[in-house]
Amino acid sequence: xxxxxxxxxxxxxxxxxxxxxxxxxxxxxxxxxxxxxxxxxxxxxxxxxxxxxxxxxxxxxxxxxxxxxxxxxxxxxxxxxxxxxxxxxxxxxxxxxxxxxxxxxxxxxxxxxxxxxxxxxxxxxxxxxxxxxxxxxxxxxxxxxxxxxxxxxxxxxxxxxxxxxxxxxxxxxxxxxxxxxxxxxxxxxxxxxxxxxxxxxxxxxxxxxxxxxxxxxxxxxxxxxxxxxxxxxxxxxxxxxxxxxxxxxxxxxxxxxxxxxxxxxxxxxxxxxxxxxxxxxxxxxxxxxxxxxxxxxxxxxxxxxxxxxxxxxxxxxxxxxxxxxxxxxxxxxxxxxx
DNA sequence: AATAGATACAACCGCAATCTA
DNA sequence: ATAGATTGCGGTTGTATCTAT
Numbered sequence: 494x495x496x497x498x499x500x501x502x503x504x505x506x507x508x509x510x511x512x513x514x515x516x517x518x519x520x521x522x523x524x525x526x527x528x529x530x531x532x533x534x535x536x537x538x539x540x541x542x543x544x545x546x547x548x549x550x551x552x553x554x555x556x557x558x559x560x561x562x563x564x565x566x567x568x569x570x571x572x573x574x575x576x577x578x579x580x581x582x583x584x585x586x587x588x589x590x591x592x593x594x595x596x597x598x599x600x601x602x603x604x605x606x607x608x609x610x611x612x613x614x615x616x617x618x619x620x621x622x623x624x625x626x627x628x629x630x631x632x633x634x635x636x637x638x639x640x641x642x643x644x645x646x647x648x649x650x651x652x653x654x655x656x657x658x659x660x661x662x663x664x665x666x667x668x669x670x671x672x673x674x675x676x677x678x679x680x681x682x683x684x685x686x687x688x689x690x691x692x693x694x695x696x697x698x699x700x701x702x703x704x705x706x707x708x709x710x711x712x713x714x715x716x717x718x719x720x721x722x723x724x725x726x727x728x729x730x731x732x733x734x735x736x737x738x739x740x741x742x743x744x745x746x747x748x749x750x751x752x753x754x755x756x757x758x759x760x761x762x763x764x765x766x767x768x769x770x771x772x773x774x775x776x777x778x779x780x781x782x783x784x785x786x787x788x789x790x791x792x793x794x795x796x797x798x799x800x801x802x803x804x805x806x807x808x809x810x811x812x813x814x815x816x817x818x819x820x821x822x823x824x825x826x827x828x829x830x831x
Numbered sequence: 832a833a834t835a836g837a838t839a840c841a842a843c844c845g846c847a848a849t850c851t852a
Numbered sequence: 853a854t855a856g857a858t859t860g861c862g863g864t865t866g867t868a869t870c871t872a873t
Binding site: 508509510511545546549550553554596597600601604605 | 838839840841842843844
Binding site: 509510529530531532544545548552581582583584595596599603 | 857858859860861862863864866867868
């Protein structure tokens, strides 16, 4: 049986925030000897800490390949997409966000994204509209789309499990299937169905870019430029896209299969709101706008890949770019030939 | 200026998976 | 095959900082 690890409290080791001196000791030791063997490391490094504390400090804070500071809009979207797909599997999510730690992502989700989704009337646990918040979105059609999404999500998870088995070389045809690599995972389902866009992402895009505001009188989302309510439709709707830096711009034209069209004359307003609400610099917005207008180059490509509004605006028609972007994030092949 | 409440983030804890002898 | 050690992960807590009164 596994013995309980000796707690810092019991052994009299130091706890709490790290001092710069402790950081320096840990850093210089790891630079000289590398990390690992955390149990023995504190004593060798001259630290009155348990190995676990040293490991956490290194992996969550001192590691040189960690990016700190504000999350970009694209990072936010990635987190939301992957959370919808993977749930609270922070390490798996972090694997797709270069230089971000699972702890940082978890904190960001718990302190900001979760609350903001709740404010949008989205249940952050299920990524579905709360029953009483967006009345029209619980229509039969939307429920069907949600079911399709959930089915596809489960399938993707099952594929992840299969892939991890395959990579571990444990997928011999005669061997009994090992348990899934994560706790409390649901079993996969039989068929792959390309899902609709996540309601949560649609709402996110609109609110983040200022397309919608809440009407506190009837609890609905409203656009400042139209009276469209927040329901799925196939009519022209305001669209936005994102490039590598986040906010791009918007269009009131119906989007094509690849995503966005050009910017509208309202961009100044959106830019102002992006700076006001999200803290984006004017320089960033200028770059975004250029990418949006030209629709070419890396930023425009990223825009296409990340334009989660595409299939929404086109009435939930199949959209390879959107679904592939999610599956790519999770390293899952949509063809599913295992 | 003082205080309370809210927020953000670092760090800890316990459990489970994995490794190793 | 097994027990013990180690590592990884996710939930939770503690604390510093910010903001409103």
